[in-house]
Amino acid sequence: MATVALLGTFDTKGEEYSWLRNRLVEAGVDVVAIDVGSFSDSTLADVHSDEVLRAAGADPDTLRKRRDRGEMMTAMGTGAALVVRRLFDEGRLHGLLAVGGSGGSSVAAPAMQVLPIGVPKLLVSTMASGDVQPYVGEVDATLMYSVVDVAGINSVSEAVLGNAAAGIAGMARAYAERVPAGDRKPLVGLTMFGVTTPAADEARERLTDLGYEVLVFHATGTGGRAMEKLVESGLLAGVCDLTTTELCDDLVGGVLSAGPSRLEIAGQLGLPQVVSVGALDMVNFGPRETVPPQFEDRNLFVHNPTVTLMRTTSAEMAELGRRIAGKLAAATGPTALFLPLRGVSAIDVDGGPFRDADADKALFDALRAGLAGSGVSVYELDVAINDAGFGAAAAEALHAYIKGAS
DSSP states (O other): OOEEEEEEOTTTSHHHHHHHHHHHHHTTOEEEEEEOOTTOOOTTOSBOHHHHHHHTTOOHHHHHHHTOHHHHHHHHHHHHHHHHHHHHHTTOOSEEEEEESHHHHHHHHHHHHHSOTTSOEEEEETTTTSOOHHHHTTSOOEEEEOSSOSSSOOHHHHHHHHHHHHHHHHHHHHHHTSOOGGGSOOEEEEEEOGGGHHHHHHHHHHHHHTTOEEEEEEOSSHHHHHHHHHHHHTOOSEEEEEEOTHHHHHHHTOSOOOOTTTTOHHHHHTOOEEEEEETTTEEEESSGGGSOGGGTTSOEEEEETTEEEEEOOHHHHHHHHHHHHHHHHTOSSOEEEEEETTOSSTTSSTTSTTOOHHHHHHHHHHHHHHHTTSSOEEEEESSOTTSTTHHHHHHHHHHHHHHHHO
């Protein structure tokens, strides 16, 4: 039978969680109730709040004596994530349901985000109609607005919470019955941008022919983070990371950064990866008028009314090369770097608005120097990234790595 973890502050929401537990059981699923209440000793809990705090390495009595709500919420969030992940790893969790306001939602968020993509996660929150990024992160969490505050069972909360219970029960049952992973095609991640689409399409087609299911991620910051969350979840057999442009935005201050740790998790986990330098010639901003004034004298290109691109300089390209080389040299698994010597994007080609052979050379030189003596294989192709053959060559290299690791 499918099991739903029910996570919440049972000291302040005991009535609501007792009602929810009954609805879940009626819907045909087992329940593991996890109490993250700061001062709770609820008999409803299967995993008590003391156990959650100890999982985070905290002493419950000492923490409660300090009566620091922020410290308590942080510890509860850390402990809840560890407890939830342990239950999943033991095969005892097929879905997660949490209900709360800002405090309860902040504790539930780490638990949601520690679960792999595909595991049902549902948060009913008073915060679900605002900025939800802190709660969703890069996972497939479902948010439901509570409409009224989570304060007792009334005609509105009964309807909303009843739908939540029925929804997570159905999702958990479906997840428990899903086709075993061994019967599916292996998954690979592939990054693309508008200016690297031909290379990505060629790589995708070749990988599909080789027997993979290809998941394509748009390198817009959230796209890179989402792909790396899948890597962390253990769902991918390899990564064809053709488009690493998000590193430009992290370095220079563009709007599509995936954070400073982009391009690290696959290497840390030893996952086969083939990497290229797609769209490292550009930093992304919004409409032309939003470009910061310090960049007014730079090479700017209005891609469309909502996107303005800025050409990276030789100094920036050299620094990107050093950063990428450091990340790849630290990889513990098979890693290859593919360099398109005649241009890293559709507009970094002869006659294109971002063609700058000196800047590209600074990138390539820094990569060569940083990877000298490392275990990373470097392939230099005398073509532009979108020329025929480049994407297919990267795909075939990844396939060889995956087969060699299997």
